[in-house]
């Protein structure tokens with residue numbers, strides 16, 4: 001059964017992200033076909049589907065990295081480009097510099113955010129500790145295990161203190177124990193208070209939906225650029 005997105009007073013949760021009749025066409029190929037979906041604030045949605053189903057495209061449209069050919073995407077009731085400071089996107093490549101330490105990587109990315117486009121940078125130290133990495137580690141990221149790299153990558157996005165977290169294949173290349181640890185980190189992230197009283201929202205794509213079961217409120221299945229069925233998570 002789908003877990004309720006309604007708070008205790010029965011009022012519907014505000015919408016964190018919404019797609020209205022979104023299509024994304026590459027040449028003659030439709031990566032997304034007339035997708036309408038909304039994601040309530042405070043929920044965790046897991047998006048599954050075969051290779052090429054359109055999962056990453058959907059996430060990237062919400063992230064504002066891809067402009068829909070037709071239809072509209074909104075994040076917190078505005079265009080994604082206007083809400084970048086309230087969300088973070090983690091792609092399946094870790095986007096870290098191998099020759100730098102985790103701390104150096106995070107400091108570098110924090111310095112980019114400090115250009116004024118994002119005023120919500122948390123502390124790199126806190127983000128690393130939150131994912132269980134020692135900020136004092138002197139080893140470059142290139143010498144990390146895959147699990148450590150994923151955690152450092154997660155810290156990179158968590159340091160922006162996002163209300164909406166978009167994760168593309170966060171469990172790829174992780175063994176089961178590391179994937180479980182990642183899920184625990186995400187469960188913890190959901191409890192972090194939000195300035196202004198909002199809630200943390202997560203959308204994640206995966207080929208291993210069972211790994212996300214502990215945090216999934218809803219599981220959406222995609223095929224050929226469309227959401228084919230809202231599956232549900234156990235209460």
Ligand SMILES: Nc1ncnc2c1ncn2[C@@H]1O[C@H](COP(=O)(O)OP(=O)(O)OP(=O)(O)O)[C@@H](O)[C@H]1O
Nearest residue numbers: 026029030031049050051052053054055056057058
């Ligand atoms: N820039 C692009 N140009 C042309 N086709 C693209 C482009 N980006 C994505 N596609 C195509 O759109 C379809 C959906 O791609 P997408 O990456 O969203 O799928 P996915 O469900 O995330 O797949 P996977 O599980 O393999 O990551 C694929 O057939 C892909 O080849």
